[in-house]
Amino acid sequence: xxxxxxxxxxxxxxxxxxxxxxxxxxxxxxxxxxxxxxxxxxxxxxxxxxxxxxxxxxxxxxxxxxxxxxxxxxxxxxxxxxxxxxxxxxxxxxxxxxxxxxxxxxxxxxxxxxxxxxxxxxxxxxxxxxxxxxxxxxxxxxxxxxxxxxxxxxxxxxxxxxxxxxxxxxxxxxxxxxxxxxxxxxxxxxxxxxxxxxxxxxxxxxxxxxxxxxxxxxxxxxxxxxxxxxxxxxxxxxxxxxxxxxxxxxxxxxxxxx
Amino acid sequence: xxxxxxxxxxxxxxxxxxxxxxxxxxxxxxxxxxxxxxxxxxxxxxxxxxxxxxxxxxxxxxxxxxxxxxxxxxxxxxxxxxxxxxxxxxxxxxxxxxxxxxxxxxxxxxxxxxxxxxxxxxxxxxxxxxxxxxxxxxxxxxxxxxxxxxxxxxxxxxxxxxxxxxxxxxxxxxxxxxxxxxxxxxxxxxxxxxxxxxxxxxxxxxxxxxxxxxxxxxxxxxxxxxxxxxxxxxxxxxxxxxxxxxxxxxxxxxxxxxxxxxxxxxxxxxxxxxxxxxxxxxxxxxxxxxxxxxxxxx
Numbered sequence: 121x122x123x124x125x126x127x128x129x130x131x132x133x134x135x136x137x138x139x140x141x142x143x144x145x146x147x148x149x150x151x152x153x154x155x156x157x158x159x160x161x162x163x164x165x166x167x168x169x170x171x172x173x174x175x176x177x178x179x180x181x182x183x184x185x186x187x188x189x190x191x192x193x194x195x196x197x198x199x200x201x202x203x204x205x206x207x208x209x210x211x212x213x214x215x216x217x218x219x220x221x222x223x224x225x226x227x228x229x230x231x232x233x234x235x236x237x238x239x240x241x242x243x244x245x246x247x248x249x250x251x252x253x254x255x256x257x258x259x260x261x262x263x264x265x266x267x268x269x270x271x272x273x274x275x276x277x278x279x280x281x282x283x284x285x286x287x288x289x290x291x292x293x294x295x296x297x298x299x300x301x302x303x304x305x306x307x308x309x310x311x312x313x314x315x316x317x318x319x320x321x322x323x324x325x326x327x328x329x330x331x332x333x334x335x336x337x338x339x340x341x342x343x344x345x346x347x348x349x350x351x352x353x354x355x356x357x358x359x360x361x362x363x364x365x366x367x368x369x370x371x372x373x374x375x376x377x378x
Numbered sequence: 379x380x381x382x383x384x385x386x387x388x389x390x391x392x393x394x395x396x397x398x399x400x401x402x403x404x405x406x407x408x409x410x411x412x413x414x415x416x417x418x419x420x421x422x423x424x425x426x427x428x429x430x431x432x433x434x435x436x437x438x439x440x441x442x443x444x445x446x447x448x449x450x451x452x453x454x455x456x457x458x459x460x461x462x463x464x465x466x467x468x469x470x471x472x473x474x475x476x477x478x479x480x481x482x483x484x485x486x487x488x489x490x491x492x493x494x495x496x497x498x499x500x501x502x503x504x505x506x507x508x509x510x511x512x513x514x515x516x517x518x519x520x521x522x523x524x525x526x527x528x529x530x531x532x533x534x535x536x537x538x539x540x541x542x543x544x545x546x547x548x549x550x551x552x553x554x555x556x557x558x559x560x561x562x563x564x565x566x567x568x569x570x571x572x573x574x575x576x577x578x579x580x581x582x583x584x585x586x587x588x589x590x591x592x593x594x595x596x597x598x599x600x601x602x603x604x605x606x607x608x609x610x611x612x613x614x615x616x617x618x619x620x621x622x623x624x625x626x627x628x629x630x631x632x633x634x635x636x637x638x639x640x641x642x643x644x645x646x647x648x649x650x651x652x653x654x655x656x657x658x659x660x661x662x663x664x665x666x667x668x669x670x671x672x673x674x675x676x
Contacts, residue, residue, distance in 0.1 A: 178573060209575035216573075220566040224588035234574040237584050284570070291574065 130156040130295055130325040131177060136191035138172045138181065138349075146172040150191075150351045152344060154295075159317060159326045161340035161357065163333060165377060169349040170329045174297050177327065178212040179205055195294065210234070213288035214297045218304040219280035221272045221287070228268040230283055231255060234291040254290040257323075258282040258316055278309025282316065289320070296320070298328040302335065314339050333373060337361050345369045426658060430651030438462035438652060442622055443636055449645040459646065463653050468622045469537065469630030474606055476541035476626065481548035482598055488549075489556020490582065496557075505557075512550035519546045520611025528615060537623070537630040540616030544608060548601040555597025559590040596668040603664035607657055609634040633657050 131154035138147035147169040154160050162170040172181070179200065181187040193200045200208050221230045231251045235242060242250075251268070255261040260282045264275070272283055281301060288296055298317075302310040317326055317339060330336050336343055337357060344354040345366075353360060353369045364370045371377060437460065444452075444461030452460050488504065495501040520543050527539035563586060571581040587594070609632075617629040618639060624630075631639075633653055640649040 180569065180573065183569070183572065205572075206575040206577065209573055214570075214573035216566050216570060218564075218566065220564065220570045222567060222570070222585050222589065224585070224591070233571075233585075234576070237571070237574070237576040237580045239580075287570075287574065 128155055129153040130196065131327070132194040132197070133173075134192045134194070136173070136176065136189065136193060138169065138176055138187065138189050140187055142188075145169075145349050147176070147346075148349045152351060152354050154325065154327060155342060156325050157321055157323075158341040159321050159328060159339055160342045160344065161336035162327065162329045162344045162346060163331065163336050163372075164346035165372070166331065168346040170344075170346050171299055172349075173346070174299055174327060174329050177295070177297055178209050178214055180214065206238070210238070210291050211293050212295045212297060213291055213293035215281070215284050215288055215299070215301050217300045219277055219284055221275075221280050221283050223271070223273065225271065226269045227255075227264050227272045227275075227283060230272060231286050231290050233287060250290050254286040255283075257289050257320065258286040259312070260286060276309065278305050278312055281305060281309070281313060285313075285316065285320075289324070293324065295325045295327060298326065300329055300331065302330075302332075310335075345372060347372070423658070426651060426655040429648075430653075430655035433458065433649060433652035434655065438656075439467065440464055443620060443631070443639070443649070444646065445620065446643050446645045449643075453645065459648055463633060463636050463649070463656065465619060465622045465631040466633040466636040466653070468624060469540075469616060469619065469635075470606060470632045472537055472624050472626070472630060473540045473544055473612075473616060473632060474602060476538065477544035477548055477605065478598070478602065480541065480545040481552055481601070485549050485552025485601075486556050486594065489553045490560065492553065492557040493560035496561075508550040508553045511546065512554070515610075516543075516547060516608055517610040517614070519543050520614040522546070523611065524614045532627050534627075535615060535617035535629040536627050537616055538626040540612045540630065540632065541626070543611035543615050544605040547605045547608065547611070551601035551604060552597055555600070556594060559593030559597065560586060562593065563589050592671045592674065596671050599664050599668040599671075603661045603668075606664070607634050607661060609638055613638070633660075 133150050133152045133154070136147060136150040137145050139145045150173060162174060164170045172187075175181050176189055177193060177200070181189065182205065195203075195208070195211060200212075203211075221227075222233060225233065228251055229236065231254050232247050235247070235250070252261060252265075255264065260279060263279060264283075267274075272280060275283065281304075285296075285301075302313050305313065314335065317328070320326065321341075328336075328339065340357045342355065343357040343360045345352045345360065345364075345368075347368050353364060353366045360369065361373060364373060439462055441460070441462040442465040443463060444459060448461070449459045452458065488508070492501050492505055523539050523543035523546070527542050528535055532538055567585065567589060568581060571585050572578075576585075612632050612635050616632055616635065618635050619629045619631045634657060637650055637653045637657070640646040640653060
């Protein structure tokens with residue numbers, strides 16, 4: 121890859137396969153470049169392999185030994201298989217479907233957990249700064265600044281999810297992966313998260329899995345449509361929604377299945 | 379149309395009446411049986427308090443058990459039975475402490491192992507063995523501890539042998555409660571930790587254990603309250619000791635052992651009630667504390 125291409129591409133997926141058992145692939149033969157500082161949406165009906173692909177980016181699938189992968193993924197032209205999972209996951213953060221702040225920790229400790237529990241020594245002032253900046257980034261600072269040392273369980277679902285994004289952002293990753301981050305939230309909280317993601321893309325590259333087509337259309341710069349483990353189509357969201365090239369994409373976008 | 383509709387309503391109300399009556403009868407049954415099931419507890423407490431309270435005084439907690447002759451003389455001269463159960467309280471304390479020191483870390487580790495490797499063959503075997511252990515009669519565990527510790531380690535009845543018997547009893551309770559507690563923590567909490575690049579041992583120590591702390595504590599307290607009243611295994615291991623002793627190599631007494639000894643001595647038999655009251659009260663307090671922890675968690 122030329123330097124310019126590396127600059128534009130943050131994640132490069134090459135001939136990638138994921139399988140849960142030997143005879144069936146959850147993801148098969150995916151080739152795609154994910155662009156830096158843009159939002160990429162992965163769409164598709166349930167079971168199409170979109171989450172499996174997303175979880176391969178930070179090697180979360182390794183938690184389950186029955187899952188095997190084939191092919192390569194490069195982060196900034198470095199094969200992710202050559203990195204330690206610790207390093208990789210600090211560079212590629214992840215936000216989950218339902219808000220999951222650490223229940224035993226205060227809001228402050230939740231945001232700083234990635235540093236504290238990785239044994240990174242910092243002065244208190246440094247930590248304070250990271251917490252304030254991360255919470256500001258997710259527009260949560262003004263709402264929680266007086267209760268930083270309380271546990272986060274009094275927060276609403278949307279606030280909790282923003283706290284989880286703050287926890288990820290605090291690590292200053294290159295990429296943020298989001299696995300249907302708004303499916304457990306009400307429309308107003310969803311809107312807030314979406315606005316937040318748009319502001320975050322100037323600093324981070326974002327990959328979001330969603331089965332909500334409208335969300336993908338509103339939010340993303342690029343879209344990928346997956347069906348039965350196959351990457352059917354990918355490209356600029358605008359193009360894909362106006363003139364899809366594949367019949368299956370068209371049918372999915374028209375609501376004929378999914 | 380209106381006629382058929384009315385008819386339907388009439389029928390419906392007939393059915394509803396029947397349902398209402400059935401419902402009421404069932405409700406009464408449930409309430410009555412609930413009362414029947416809980417009354418023994420109140421009878422036991424009432425009986426113990428009635429017969430035992432007069433023996434409970436300062437001496438009861440600060441003096442060792444009297445010997446038979448002393449007690450006979452005191453009673454014949456019109457005084458109450460002198461002495462108390464300090465040797466039993468001390469022995470129970472030391473044995474439960476040592477049993478906890480052995481069983482809690484081991485139980486937590488095995489419980490964590492089961493949670494992490496829930497479906498592996500080896501984990502299933504461990505789980506089954508732990509269940510079998512939970513069902514093993516306590517006297518059998520006493521005999522095992524007798525053979526292992528009394529015969530081979532301390533060469534005589536000892537607090538250590540009693541502790542081991544109690545520890546073996548506590549182990550399966552702590553293993554299962556640990557596993558269940560960790561299972562209640564959503565998997566996504568663990569994944570969130572891993573997704574931040576946090577090493578696994580830190581996730582366990584700083585995230586999972588603090589999150590499940592109340593559940594773990596409850597399991598431990600219930601295990602303690604379960605073994606605190608055990609008598610049979612202690613007869614074969616701790617034996618009993620009329621003096622207060624904290625020596626692990628020597629025999630000690632325990633509150634339930636004392637109850638058995640008092641029961642067998644016509645001059646001391648009155649102390650059975652106060653000792654039992656004390657023991658029941660202790661278990662009750664432990665249970666109430668764990669209930670409080672559970673309700674706080676919710």
